[in-house]
Amino acid sequence: MTEWSYTVKIWAIRKRDYRKPYQLRWKVGTRPHSESFLTSGLADSRRAQLISAARQGEPFDVDSGLPKSMVAKKRDISWYEHARNYIEMKWDDSPASTRRTLAEAMATVTPTLVKDSKGMPDARVMRTALYSWAFNKNRWGEDTPADVVKILDWVKRKSVPTSALSDGLLMRAALTTLSKKLDGKTAAAATIRRKRAIFHNSLEYAVEAELLADNPLTRIKWKAPEQVEEEVDPACVPDPEQAAKLLAAVRDQSPRGRRLAGFFGCMYYAAARPAEVVGLQLKDCDLPRRGWGMLRLNETRPRSGSAWTDSGEAHDKRGLKHRPRKAVRQVPIPPELVSLLRWHVTAYGTAPDGRLFQTQRGGLIQDTGYGEVWAEARSRALTPAQRRSPLAKRPYDLRHTAVSTWLSSGVEPQLVAKRAGxxxxxxxxxYAKFLSDGDEAANAKISARLGKHA
Structure with missing residues (x-):
């Protein structure tokens, strides 16, 4: 942190018998400083700058001896350099999926933060170069392809200095860019919100690094062009009867499908996320012969791509989403899922590391693999009209079915939230739309209560 002082003393220029004979001396606080010049004119000019800054009430940096305005100019690195510094600062403590998100946000906004567009590369090609190379720290030590080097050299030359980020119009343009996809269409609300948050955080880091006096986004009155609600669309969510048909279609279609029946069952009966099921181990399952069992979810294995993980594997390994690293979510499971998982263990055993679900070769379940099985299940279990609709378009919709079923069954929302994570x-x-479905039942309860006192 810079130490500032308003106590400044500046002496007259003195001449000595050296190669640079004219010496300017001054003191900031208790620390002396000096600078030598070839001519008296240069020395007088620098002395005048220091005197002017002191008279205007600028604080001086004790270490460098320079007034704040000169320090800021000296530190004024480019946005591109700052963005890479920000990525480096965040990298080690971020899971692979977050690293990708950080790189995506920086790659989106950086082409806007340039001095001019003369010679600008193709937008899509530049986005790829920035995302895959400039903002992927894992690749900084690799040999960069010549075409990528050319693109990144252009960005380095054209990138605005961080001091330019105080320009409100430039910040507004950056926010607009963050709200658009490459084709010019408005991005999803969650994407806009996520990218804006990352950009805001990168500017906060610039303030910490004393590159900016304050965060310029706080001065911009900007609203995203489209605010789409996060609510789950009921049209996507299969009802229990449809879900049962889909699970049966998974089980009956092929040996690969039978191997994944329990995998999809965990999403439907336990509201588990796919990445949570990928890493589920037998030791974390209570599967009694009768009655309800229990899953203790404590790990996720999201597929982030080998370029973004420390291990070089496609799947990252981390704790539960938005929870402390060692958090455990206990989810009671009905006898139907207990029976399904007991059958699965009997039929297929476990992976060497104890994972419940594995490929035929013992590897991690891949999203492409279970996605193909799910697509085939939809084609078998749904009508042509349903297949054309968004109904159960993704396996993740089974999780929505679980949560909506719990809510419609009258389970307290606090308990539903706890089980769903x-x-x-x-x-x-x-899940607002599913909660509103209980209005009639709630009204009836209120009326019954009021009727007792009528």
């Missing part, structure tokens, strides 16, 4: 606020926001 949501905060209550997120539950009410995302």
């Amino acid at each position: 949501h905060s209550v606020g997120v539950l009410f926001r995302v």
Whole structure:
């Protein structure tokens, strides 16, 4: 952190018998400083700058001896350099999926933060170069392809200095860019919100690094062009009867499908996220012969791509989403899922590391693989009209079915949120339409209560 002082003393120029004979001396606080010049004119000019800054009430940096305005100019690195510094600062403590998100946000906004567009590369090609190379720290030590080097050299030359980020119009243009896809269409609300948050955080880091006096985004009155609600669309969510048909279609279609029946069952009966099921181990499952069992979810294995993980594997390994690293979510599971998982273990055993679900070769379940099985299940279990609709378009919709089933069954929202791994606020926001379905029942209860005192 810079130490500033308003106590400044500046002496007259003195001449000595050296190669640079004219010496300017001054003191900031208790620390002396000096600078030598070839001519008296240069020395007088620098002395005048220091005197002017002191008279205007500028604080001086004790270490460098320079007034704040000169320090800022000296530190004024380019946005591109700052963005890479920001990525480096965030990298080690970020999971692979977050690294990708950070790189995506920086790659989106950087082409806007340039001095001019003369010679600008193709937008899509430049986005790829920035995303895959400039803002992927894992690749900084690799040999960069010549075409990528050319693109990044252009960005380095054209990138605005960080001091230019104080320009409100430039910040507004950056926010607009963050709200658009490459084809010019408006991005999803969650994407806009995520990218804006990252950009805001990168500017906060610039303030910490004393590149900016304050965060310029706080002065911009900007609203995203489209605010799409986060609510789950009921049209996507299969009802229990449809879900049962889909699970049966998974089981009956092929040996690969039978191997994945329990995998999809965990999403439907336990509201588990796919990445949570990928890493589920037998030791974390209570599977009694009768009655309800229990899953203790404590790990996710999201597919982030080998370029973004420390291990070089396609799947990252981390704790539960938005929870402390060692958090455990206990989810009671009905006898139907207990029976399904017991059958699965009997039929297929476990992977060497104890994972419940594995490929035929013992590897991690891949999203492409289970996606193909799910697509085939839809074609078998749904009518042509349903297949054309968004109904159960993704396996993740089984999780939505689980949560909506719990809510419609009268389970308290706080308990539903706990089992699903949501905060209550997120539950009410995302599943609002399913909660509103209980209005009639709630009204009846209120009327019955009021009737007792009529």
